[in-house]
Structures are given as C-alpha cells and as structure tokens.
Amino acid sequence: MTDTLPDVVVVGQRRPHGSGAAFPSPGGGGGGGVNNPGGIHQNEIEENPEAPPEPFNPCADPVTAEEWNVDAAAAEAAKAIAAHAAAAGEGDLNVRERGAYLYRGANGQILVGPITAGPAFVNGGFGSVALDMTGIDPTSIVGSVHSHAVGNHLPSDVGPNGEPGDIQHLGWMTGISATSRLYIVAQNLVGAGQTPYNQVNVYTSQNAQSARDNFQPGPEVNPDAQPCPGG
Numbered sequence: 284m285t286d287t288l289p290d291v292v293v294v295g296q297r298r299p300h301g302s303g304a305a306f307p308s309p310g311g312g313g314g315g316g317v318n319n320p321g322g323i324h325q326n327e328i329e330e331n332p333e334a335p336p337e338p339f340n341p342c343a344d345p346v347t348a349e350e351w352n353v354d355a356a357a358a359e360a361a362k363a364i365a366a367h368a369a370a371a372g373e374g375d376l377n378v379r380e381r382g383a384y385l386y387r388g389a390n391g392q393i394l395v396g397p398i399t400a401g402p403a404f405v406n407g408g409f410g411s412v413a414l415d416m417t418g419i420d421p422t423s424i425v426g427s428v429h430s431h432a433v434g435n436h437l438p439s440d441v442g443p444n445g446e447p448g449d450i451q452h453l454g455w456m457t458g459i460s461a462t463s464r465l466y467i468v469a470q471n472l473v474g475a476g477q478t479p480y481n482q483v484n485v486y487t488s489q490n491a492q493s494a495r496d497n498f499q500p501g502p503e504v505n506p507d508a509q510p511c512p513g514g
Contacts, residue, residue, distance in 0.1 A: 342511035382429025426464030
C-alpha cells in the first residue's frame, strides 16, 4: 500500500497566530554546497521512488509568488512605519496610527507607498490614519499596512462616526475587496523576560470579520520577510 502525501500549500510568509511555528522559507533546488558539489546524481538519471521530493518553492509559481512578495512588502512597510515614528521622536507605535498602501509597480514589483501619520490616540488608544495615494494608480493597489496600539492586532470595525472599517475601506478603494490584503502592525504583549517586537497580522474579506467576532488575530507574517529574487 502506498500512502499519498497531501499537497503542501504555502500562502505567503505566514504562520498561524500564536503558533510559535517556524515561518515558511522558499524551497526548490539549489546550487552545490560543501557536501553537495552539484553535478548530475544517479537519482536524476533513473527514477528513484525513495528519493525525497523537491521542496515546494513558492517563488516558482506566479500565484504563490504574489502572496510571498506582498508579505515581504508588508514587512518592509512595518519597518518603515517604525522608522517614521522614531524620526518623529516617538519611541514606539503607541502614540498614533501610521500606514501606507502596497501597490504593484510598472515592473511588477510590490512597492510601499508614502508613510503617513494620523492624530494622536484618544480615549484609550482609538486612532485613525488617512493613507497617501500620491503617484499610485488605485487599480495597482494590492493591500495596505497600518499600525495599531500595543496588543491591538485585530482590524477595526466601523468607526465612531459611521465611516467604514479597515477592510471595507480597502475594498472600496481598490475595487477588489475579495483579494485585497490588510496588514495590521502592533507591538505584541509579552511576559517577563520576553522581548517585544512589532507583530504583523494579515486579513482579507474572508477572515476579517470572523477574526473580530472571535477575538482571534489573523495569520502572522514574518517580520523579516524577503521577496522572491527579482520580486
């Protein structure tokens, strides 16, 4: 009897929130190394049922490469947001919201738009930020990133004045709400002896409301995510 292993599906550079699992890494073949100088191996000439399968390479398929590269741009935006706060003399993300659009450039690369800042938090941490579309074709937007106060990793619901929540607004701006990605960056809550970091969680129209209803943040993105080669 031969067991059939399920297909490996890697969606971006993400892990389930709170899992502590390793983030995905790009697979695929590689060059030679100290113990593998390259060249032709016997299992490349003759079929060997015992040979291990090639690792899944998300960068080898345009569909999976897209998610990989958008996640990398979100991680870049999170770092840019933190740098923007530091340049303003704010030591962390707990003073006001900041954010930017993610969009597809003319060469296909996913780029980070201008970082903007909102007003200082009021009423225990409520804030907002208007993102800058200068020089960005709305149809090229693939997502957005904005910051929340410490521990607030969930997307916002409808605002106090009836304005749309994060994911609805992003869908209205792009016209593709089903596939637009919303990234929230917020410093995580940690215990004694642990080091806090700016955590990035991702949402779409498929999981945003259930995340809010169940108080369960979406998948966590690798804060050090890198794009595919040439991506």
